[in-house]
Amino acid sequence: MSQWMQSAGKVMVALDYPEADQAKALLQELAGIPCYIKVGMQLFYNAGPAFIEQLKSQGYKVFLDLKMHDIPNTVKGGAASITRLGVDMFNVHAAGGRQMMEAALEGLQQALAPNQTKPLVIAVTQLTSTSEQVLNQEIGIPGTMIDAVVRYAGLTKESGLDGVVASSLEVQHIKQHCGPQFITVTPGIRPSGVAAGDQSRVMTPKQAMEAGTDFIVVGRPITGAERPREALEHILKEMNGE
Numbered sequence: 001m002s003q004w005m006q007s008a009g010k011v012m013v014a015l016d017y018p019e020a021d022q023a024k025a026l027l028q029e030l031a032g033i034p035c036y037i038k039v040g041m042q043l044f045y046n047a048g049p050a051f052i053e054q055l056k057s058q059g060y061k062v063f064l065d066l067k068m069h070d071i072p073n074t075v076k077g078g079a080a081s082i083t084r085l086g087v088d089m090f091n092v093h094a095a096g097g098r099q100m101m102e103a104a105l106e107g108l109q110q111a112l113a114p115n116q117t118k119p120l121v122i123a124v125t126q127l128t129s130t131s132e133q134v135l136n137q138e139i140g141i142p143g144t145m146i147d148a149v150v151r152y153a154g155l156t157k158e159s160g161l162d163g164v165v166a167s168s169l170e171v172q173h174i175k176q177h178c179g180p181q182f183i184t185v186t187p188g189i190r191p192s193g194v195a196a197g198d199q200s201r202v203m204t205p206k207q208a209m210e211a212g213t214d215f216i217v218v219g220r221p222i223t224g225a226e227r228p229r230e231a232l233e234h235i236l237k238e239m240n241g242e
């Protein structure tokens with residue numbers, strides 16, 4: 001596989017649109033670049049399971065990002081329903097605790113069809129929009145962001161999940177603590193010259209690759225670009241050190 005194709009498989013394009021037609025137009029524009037596709041709450045709450053089915057029938061790898069955070073019984077049911085959609089990855093909030101994360105895995109196992117590949121389940125540590133100051137002063141968790149993220153990552157691993165969502169700034173610490181196989185998915189990606197917007201903990205695609213992340217999540221630097229395909233190609237070049 002070419003280096004370019006390998007890099008494309010590490011990019012999760014966030015389809016943060018209100019309408020399925022807008023998302024489909026972007027997919028059309030990016031056709032032939034084998035990226036992972038992330039569907040979040042904005043699109044899913046509108047376009048629903050039918051849109052996920054379409055993506056899967058077209059052969060896309062799909063991360064359904066609904067960030068479940070509820071009592072264990074509810075998350076178990078949610079995980080079962082998501083598993084039946086046939087997605088490749090979904091997520092919960094690590095702040096829900098061990099029992100909740102284990103319940104997500106139970107729901108998954110109950111719903112998994114005989115020949116179905118098990119979806120990866122990951123947990124959000126601290127949102128990449130959260131700064132250390134907000135963590136300490138608003139949320140009231142003392143200490144450094146790295147300590148908080150590593151603690152959530154450890155709990156996620158103990159609960160049997162496959163990995164975490166964090167910022168690329170924390171990847172090396174997470175891998176040290178949880179091992180190299182523990183997956184890191186990192187949003188908060190901003191190529192140089194692109195506005196951070198509401199993201200606090202950001203890195204460029206190149207920095208994220210150097211930090212050793214498994215997947216980068218990229219939304220507005222692609223969806224908000226005048227020429228999205230060029231923006232993605234630029235990111236892939238950067239990832240390959242070109």
Ligand SMILES: O=C(O)c1cc(=O)[nH]c(=O)n1[C@@H]1O[C@H](COP(=O)(O)O)[C@@H](O)[C@H]1O
Nearest residue numbers: 014040065126127128165187217218219220
């Ligand atoms: O779970 C996520 O995907 C997620 C977690 C997180 O901590 N931060 C974060 O930005 N995300 C998602 O990643 C995407 C980032 O989008 P951009 O900031 O536009 O690149 C959005 O779809 C967010 O919902």
